[in-house]
Amino acid sequence: xxxxxxxxxxxxxxxxxxxxxxxxxxxxxxxxxxxxxxxxxxxxxxxxxxxxxxxxxxxxxxxxxxxxxxxxxxxxxxxxxxxxxxxxxxxxxxxxxxxxxxxxxxxxxxxxxxxxxxxxxxxxxxxxxxxxxxxxxxxxxxxxxxxxxxxxxxxxxxxxxxxxxxxxxxxxxxxxxxxxxxxxxxxxxxxxxxxxxxxxxxxxxxxxxxxxxxxxxxxxxxxxxxxxxxxxxxxxxxxxxxxxxxxxxxxxxxxxxxxxxxxxxxxxxxxxxxxxxxxxxxxxxxxxxxxxxxxxxxxxxxxxxxxxxxxxxxxxxxxxxxxxxxxxxxxxxxxxxxxxxxxxxxxxxxxxxxxxxxxxxxxxxxxxxxxxxxxxxxxxxxxxxxxxxxxxxxxxxxxxxxxxx
Numbered sequence: 001x002x003x004x005x006x007x008x009x010x011x012x013x014x015x016x017x018x019x020x021x022x023x024x025x026x027x028x029x030x031x032x033x034x035x036x037x038x039x040x041x042x043x044x045x046x047x048x049x050x051x052x053x054x055x056x057x058x059x060x061x062x063x064x065x066x067x068x069x070x071x072x073x074x075x076x077x078x079x080x081x082x083x084x085x086x087x088x089x090x091x092x093x094x095x096x097x098x099x100x101x102x103x104x105x106x107x108x109x110x111x112x113x114x115x116x117x118x119x120x121x122x123x124x125x126x127x128x129x130x131x132x133x134x135x136x137x138x139x140x141x142x143x144x145x146x147x148x149x150x151x152x153x154x155x156x157x158x159x160x161x162x163x164x165x166x167x168x169x170x171x172x173x174x175x176x177x178x179x180x181x182x183x184x185x186x187x188x189x190x191x192x193x194x195x196x197x198x199x200x201x202x203x204x205x206x207x208x209x210x211x212x213x214x215x216x217x218x219x220x221x222x223x224x225x226x227x228x229x230x231x232x233x234x235x236x237x238x239x240x241x242x243x244x245x246x247x248x249x250x251x252x253x254x255x256x257x258x259x260x261x262x263x264x265x266x267x268x269x270x271x272x273x274x275x276x277x278x279x280x281x282x283x284x285x286x287x288x289x290x291x292x293x294x295x296x297x298x299x300x301x302x303x304x305x306x307x308x309x310x311x312x313x314x315x316x317x318x319x320x321x322x323x324x325x326x327x328x329x330x331x332x333x334x335x336x337x338x339x340x341x342x343x344x345x346x347x348x349x350x351x352x353x354x355x356x357x358x359x360x361x362x363x364x365x366x367x368x369x370x371x372x373x374x375x376x377x378x379x380x381x382x383x384x385x386x387x388x389x390x391x392x393x394x395x396x397x398x399x400x401x402x403x404x405x
Contacts, residue, residue, distance in 0.1 A: 319394025
């Protein structure tokens with residue numbers, strides 16, 4: 001994106017509150033750094049601290065609100081704002097605040113302050129004493145959310161997808177260890193069963209310190225193909241369960257029937273610790289990534305986004321509705337981050353116009369219409385997973401996602 005286009009886009013949408021010293025923009029095969037001047041940074045910070053225009057407040061926005069257990073940032077944003085993704089502006093956040101803020105907790109009182117035609121939030125009446133602005137955190141938490149900060153969106157919708165979606169590149173998929181055998185020749189495995197696994201890349205599974213001990217089990221990795229270019233963006237692994245490594249993979253010396261010395265392969269021992277589906281030989285293993293309980297800021301992307309839906313998550317699901325998950329063809333390399341809110345568009349229908357006075361029939365395309373909103377909650381290199389927050393009609397592969405307006 002050229003600098004002039006970037007500037008016009010940010011001015012139009014007034015998202016300069018989230019602009020800091022640098023923005024990453026696509027540049028050929030790599031990434032270029034787009035540097036703002038000190039004057040531009042000062043202007044962005046001033047706009048951020050000014051809050052939002054009063055016209056952007058929700059019609060019944062309260063003067064104060066007490067955060068309750070069970071609240072979410074998205075729900076609170078909708079209480080105060082017509083456009084919930086403008087939450088950072090209401091709080092006076094700059095880009096650094098968005099990525100490294102503190103949290104909002106149940107019991108805190110939020111005060112809506114209005115001055116000079118603008119509004120912002122504070123945790124003190126009149127905004128007395130700075131340090132009064134609460135900051136919302138995207139940092140990973142390992143403890144229970146029940147006794148800590150409120151989440152961005154309802155955790156019951158998000159937690160399964162934080163654990164399950166896994167996008168692999170072709171090499172990782174090809175070299176992933178596999179379940180090679182079961183006890184007593186069992187065909188299917190479930191929680192509590194023992195099985196045996198082998199590596200494929202020459203790196204033996206090992207219980208040595210620093211080596212992965214916990215694994216996800218998957219099968220039937222599905223191609224995630226860009227609906228526009230046809231390029232394979234990655235492989236989505238179908239999560240079927242999890243396993244723990246009990247004994248390392250090894251070899252042992254033995255003799256064959258003729259008494260000749262041979263080296264026998266001894267596969268690694270694994271125990272199945274959870275199962276979404278019954279597992280079987282041939283299923284693959286990948287190291288378990290760290291658990292995520294992330295609270296992050298709902299906001300519009302800092303640069304223009306033009307994305308397409310690659311896949312609807314879940315087998316036998318063709319249309320995604322509210323609180324379901326889709327995959328889009330933009331990832332962290334394209335600047336996508338957790339918390340980015342996107343508008344879902346339905347493609348306008350192409351039809352034959354039969355109304356011309358001269359009887360001439362022409363094909364016309366109706367304009368694309370906004371169908372709902374989605375929030376990115378997990379970004380891989382080339383694709384991201386987004387939760388459908390609200391929608392009118394089902395979302396399908398090929399539907400567009402753009403910056404909200």
